[in-house]
Amino acid sequence: MKDITARIDFRANTQAVSPAMVAATQKNARTALLKRSEVVVEFGEERWQQLRRAGxxxxxxxxxxxDRYLSMVEENVIAAGGHVHWAxxxxxxxSIVLDIAMQNSVRNIxxxxxxxxxxxxxxxxxxGRGIRVYETDLGEFIVQLAGxxxxHITAPxxxxxxxxxxxxxxxxLKVDAQPDPKLLTEIARQRLRKExxxxxxxxSGGNFLVAETGTLILVTNEGNGRMCTSLxxxxxxxxxxxxxxxxxxSAAVMLKLLARSVSGSKITAYNTFITGVRKDGPREFHLVLLDNGRTQILRDEIARETLMCIxxxxxMNICPVYNQVGGHAYGAVYPGPIGSILTPLLIGTRIAGGLPFASTLCGACSDICPVMIPITEILLHLRRRFVEGDDFEGSSISGTLKAIAKAGRYVLGSPSLYRLGARMGKIxxxxxxxxxxxxxxxSPLDRWTMARPFPAFRGDFRGWWKKHKNAKDISGGKAS
Amino acid sequence: MMKVQLFVTCLGENLLPDMLQKMVGILERIGVSCEFPEGQTCCGQPFFNSGFQKEGREIALLWMKMFADTDGYIVAPSGSCVEFVKHRYPKMFPEGTAEHKIAVQLAERVFEFSQFLTNIMEITDLGAFFPHRVACHSPCHLTRGLGVRDEQQRLLRAVRGLELISLNDAETCCGFGGIFSVVYPEVSMAMMEAKVMNIMASNAECVVVSEPGCLINIRGGLQKMNSNIRAMHLIEILAQEGAA
Amino acid sequence: MSKGKSAREEIFAKMRLALESFSSSPIYPLPASAKFEPRVAGGSDEEIEKMLREVTRLSGHARRIQGRAEFAGALGNLVKTEEVRTAALSDHPRYADYGIVDLLKSFGVAILSPDEDKRRLEDCDLGITIADAALPETGTILLRTTQGQPDVLSLLPRVHLALVAPETLLADIHDAFAMAKADRHFVLVSGSSRTADIEKVLTLGVHGPKSFHLWICD
Structure with missing residues (x-):
């Protein structure tokens, strides 16, 4: 995400979204959510909540x-004949990957x-070093070709x-391709077979690393996960x-949660468990453990729960904002609610500070998260970072907005000014x-009225209350 | 006699005063005596949730000052304001401080209107009469925040003549989200339109929206579409008396 | 490599610094609340039915086979319908129980060993594996690929046939892990290779075998 140096302008991004993107996003989300509900019902709603809690x-x-568990992973992977690198x-x-590639005259990956x-x-x-890289998941293969x-993180x-x-x-690919998913899949299959x-x-990446034995878990559906890690x-x-x-x-708990949460399958087609090197497998196994800002996030007691994400x-499937704008609007690799917290945590609120505001705080994401990440809390935490700054980053808000807030606070902080403000509003x-x-x-209140009319200030509750109370007092407590 | 402090909310007071009058009417009818701490302005949520936590805390301290020396329950026609006082106020102040103690005490006293009626007063039938097809929007902070899920439906079912009809995606956010509506107005509009489409497709004559923010959003949306469907707070329906 | 060493040290130092500042007390070992009760299995016929049902749901072809004669018939049928000319097996002792080698020979199917050059296995029509265990809850089989049946056997051939003995059905994924966790490599296979990446249309046989057959053999 180094290439993101300019502020992510979520508003501008949302205005560049095509209706087709929105429709496809909603279709994908609806299907996944519907199937997820079915398997959760089958699992048992109460049992599912217990499983989430365990997760x-x-x-x-x-x-x-x-630190303890990563040491275990390292020890176990090395004992099983693998190499562990830290980035x-x-x-x-x-550098690490290139070194390995150069040392082994790798031309195709x-x-x-x-x-x-x-x-x-x-x-x-x-x-950039002349090595060809073939994305092999069908969705990734497609977006790679398209540049x-x-x-979406699971349906690219x-x-x-x-x-x-x-x-x-x-x-x-210079092939005769018909718009039929089965035929298109066959083309990709044939094309990649040779590779x-x-x-x-x-x-590969890795869905989980089991510290107990240093095992890498890959959760996939297509078979390419096995191909890339066996051949x-x-x-x-x-x-x-x-x-x-x-x-x-823990691995059992994670696997019970994952496929159901992704798309409503009880399990994916292939779950691969790799520990170091084995006979009939690759002769070398290299595990590259990446920090890239994660230890920094770990320092933040509220935000560190973002790292629990599986x-x-x-x-994003359930997010009503994501469903209106699609993934690209978030301007980075991780979209939706998790993206709104992870991106500013990784690259700073100066650049990505608009993302925590791309939410109505409706709470649907926190409710559905299989590992109960309090996404809403972290959104509020990052909004504060953007506006006030904290131990991790200084404030990024404009002077104008600060002034408006101070003025608002001034009015609302004084009962008499507040009542005066209401009377002025009516005038x-x-x-x-x-x-x-x-x-x-x-402007800037036209931001409301561009979407729908604003209700006029009418009536006078306080005036009514005064009269009402007097009438009650006179009639000895009976309501008028 | 049961006593209630009216927590009218800044949006409620300035934009929905009729609804507040009806709330008082209903409460008094069921034998609750109402008081109104006049110094109240806002609970501070708009500031706090926008990242202005310092200002939010200051407004909260003012709110607390206005309500601390009162007694009885504190009732508001808004799940989000109640949630803010109940869940956020205690977290705003370090444990052991005087402010924290007051916040905890106030948090215990504050309730949303339908919560108060069904769970505290244990009343679901107010003798209301409203012979119309009614759909019910589920405000996010009321349901997911406060856990008030079926109280509204129970109150609506006791209304004579009322036909409660289902609303597609009732629990999906209407797109208000406080400052969200002005920070990302296009997306807010798209979400509001999706909600209005669902309401129109439900064949309801009326939609219950028991949250001031959602109410002005949806009402405005229906007005823009020239729809005849009325968006009403639950209070406005429960206040409809008449022969059964 | 000194550069690598300092990266490791720095990452550990940062982690330790971060973790020191947590106000919640460290809980070690794993608390009870982090565990989840394993599934309890039903009766054996019920479990077999469930296994068949789940595999079918995952677009696999699942059936129960009772006796050698039925097995021979089923295998002959499979060879015919899937147009099998070459098949790959390993040295797993269980194959002998079903008399597979002789049956295949009688159907005129050439037999390859999975130790063959991968390219030959790529052209192979049928890969037959003996499942080490099966999980009816999700229609899953466990293949312990370092125990004589390499990964490619169930991956490269066009058709994958998995043979399951009823007594290997397990109640919960925990049990499968207990069996295989010390292995350097194992795979859980649940139904056919599949994707819905294009317009959510389910397509089978993406990179894995194009069809998956599972027979529970008594």
Whole structure:
């Protein structure tokens, strides 16, 4: 996410969104949520809440003892014949992977979808050195060909129609492609088959790292996850340090939560468990553990729970804001509610401070999160960082907005000024008012009236109350 | 006699005064004596939730000052304001401080109107008569924040002649979100329009919106669409008396 | 590599600094609230039915096979409908129980070993595995790929046939992990390779086998 140096302008981004993107986003979300409800009902609503609680507790526990568990991972992976590398940031991760690639004369890489590799823009670094990288998840394969960013963390190409995909394949792959998902999938399968068998290196991310045995867990559906980590002679896995879980019991809890939360399947087609090197597998296994801002987030007692995320995408599926704008509007790799907190935590509120405000605080995300991340709390925490600044970052708000807030506080902080303000409002609205409504207000209040009329200040509750109370007092307590 | 301090809310007082009068009417009818701490202005939520936590805290201290020396329950026609006092006020002040103690005491006394009627007064039938098809929007802070989920429905079901009809995506946010409506007005509008579309598709004559912010948002949206559907606070329906 | 060493040290130092400042008391080992009760299994026929149902839900072809004669018939049928000319097996002792080698030979199917060059396995029509365990809750089989049945056996061939013995059905994923966690590699396979990445239309056989068959053999 180094390329993001300009402030992310969420408002401008939302105005550039196509209706097709919105429709596709909603379709994907609805389907996933409906199926998720079905499997949660089947699991048992109460049992599901217990499972969420267990998921939260174990993730929080793992973060609280992160150094201990990461040591265990390192020890176990090395004992199993693997290599462990530590990367403080994106550049170091690039260096590490490039070194391995150079040492082994790697020309072609097959890659499993991994959010963290997008976060550090690994493909770009590799391609810059003349190494070809093939994204092998169908959705990632498509967006890679199209030169676009994924618009959802588990359904990267949801924003493209089958006609667009067909046109893309015709143009980039020079094949006769019909707009039929089955035929298009077959084209991708054939195209990538050769690459799986000849690539010198496979790169993956990792859904979880089990500290107990140093095992990498990959959760996939298509089969490419297995291909990339079984066929090429070298396997490199890049995993954020926060992905550690303590033991195999925890792994069971995580897997019960994950697929159901992603799309309402009880389990994905393939779950692969890799510990170091094995006979009949890649001859080398490299685990790259990435910080890239995570230790900084860990310092923040309220925000550190963001690191519990298991990347299921349920929060964005249910988010009413995300469903109106799609993933690209968030201007970074992670969209939706999790993106609104993770992006400013990783790259700062100076650049991404508009994202925590891209929410009505409706709370649907916190409700659905399988590991009970208090997303709403963290949004409020980051709003404060943007406005007031805190131990982590200075204030980023404009002087004008600060002045407006101070003025508002001044009025609302004084009962007499407040009542005066209400009376003034009634006077000033007169030229703008038509019956019960004010159709247009001057800037910046036109931001309300551009969407719908504002109700006129009417009536006078305090005046009524005074009369009402007097009448009651006179009639000895009976209501009038 | 049961006593209640009226927490009228800044939006309620200035934009929905009729609804407040009806709230007083209902409370008095069921034998509750109402008092109105005149110094109240706002609970501070608009500031606090916008990131102006210092200002929010200052306004909260003023609110607390106005209500601390009163007794009885504190009732508001708003889930979000009540949630703010109940859940946020105690968190605003460090434990052990005098402010924290007062906040905790006030938090215990404050209730949203439908919560107060059904759970404290244990009344669901107010003898109301409203022979119309009515859909019910679920305000986010009332439901997810305060956990008030079926109280409204129970009160509506006791209204004679009222046909409660289902609303698609009732629990989906209407797009108000306080400052969200002016920071990201286009998205707010899109969310409001989606809510209004669902309301229009429900074939309701009336939609219950028991949250001042949501109410002005949805009412305005229906007005823009020239719709005949009335958006009403639950209080306005419960205040409709008449022969059964 | 000194550069790598300092990165490790720095990351650990930052972590320790961050964790020191937590006000909540550290809880070690894992608290009871972080655990979840495993599923309790039903009766064996019920579990077998559930397994078949779940695999079918995942677009796999699942059936129960009772006796050698039925097995022979089913295998012959599979060879015919899936147009199998080559099949791959491993040295797992269980194959002998079903007499698979002889049956395949009798159907004119050439047999490859999974130790073959990957490219040959890529052209192989049918890969047959013996499941180490099965999880009816989710229609899942456990393949302990370091115990003689490498990963590619169930990955590269066009059709994957998994044979499950009824006594290997387990109640919960915990039990599968207890069996396999010390292995260097294992896979849980649940139904067919699939995707819905294009307009949410479910498509099978993306990169894995195009069809998945599971037989519970008595």
């Amino acid at each position: 939260r507790e174990l993730r929080l526990h793992a973060l609280t003892h992160l 403080r940031d994106a550049e170091e991760a690039h 097959v890659k499993v979808k991994s959010m963290v590799t997008e976060e550090i823009e690994l493909n770009h670094a590799l391609e 676009q960013r994924p618009s 190409a949801l924003h493209m129609t089958k006609e667009e995909v067909a046109a893309l394949f015709r143009e980039k 799986f068998l000849t690539a010198e290196m496979g790169i 090429p002679p070298i396997h490199v896995a890049i995993v954020g340090i926060e992905k550690v879980i303590p033991d195999w019991e 990347r299921c995408g349920a929060c 000033f609205q007169a030229p703008l008012r038509s019956g019960d409504w004010i159709a247009a207000m001057p």
